[in-house]
Amino acid sequence: MPEIEIINNTKLKSFLRNVSEWSFTTLVWALWLYLFFPLLNIILWLLGIHFFYVEVIEKAGYLQLLNLFTKMGWSILVVFAVLRFWGYYNYLRFGKKDRRKFVSSTTAEQLSGLFNLPPEQIVELQSKKEVTWPL
Numbered sequence: 001m002p003e004i005e006i007i008n009n010t011k012l013k014s015f016l017r018n019v020s021e022w023s024f025t026t027l028v029w030a031l032w033l034y035l036f037f038p039l040l041n042i043i044l045w046l047l048g049i050h051f052f053y054v055e056v057i058e059k060a061g062y063l064q065l066l067n068l069f070t071k072m073g074w075s076i077l078v079v080f081a082v083l084r085f086w087g088y089y090n091y092l093r094f095g096k097k098d099r100r101k102f103v104s105s106t107t108a109e110q111l112s113g114l115f116n117l118p119p120e121q122i123v124e125l126q127s128k129k130e131v132t133w134p135l
Helices: 015-034 037-058 061-094 108-115 119-127
Strands: none
Touching: 037 061, 108 119
16 A cells, blocks of 8 residues: 655645644534633632632621621602602692693695685595595
């Protein structure tokens, strides 16, 4: 059996071939590393459980959390009360007044001036269910 001679001369490769090989190699290495993300997540998750236990249980961090929830609850109640009283005050002050100005209805004569049509035709068009304009 004849022996196969392998010639490894990088000067013979074109620039395009070098770029494509490096790109493909980088892509496959990135895919290979991406496949190890679940393992990395499990390791970090287990470390997170350990740090959670140390900070929350051993160092009594849950007391600080309860204290924070208490402060946040009082803050939320104060903001709610201020906004509720402000809304009640506005209702008492302005709630029964109606200052809206309504625009009067448009008459057929005004529409006829706008569309350059006789008023009778405007009234007829208003009474139709469907109007088709010729192009």
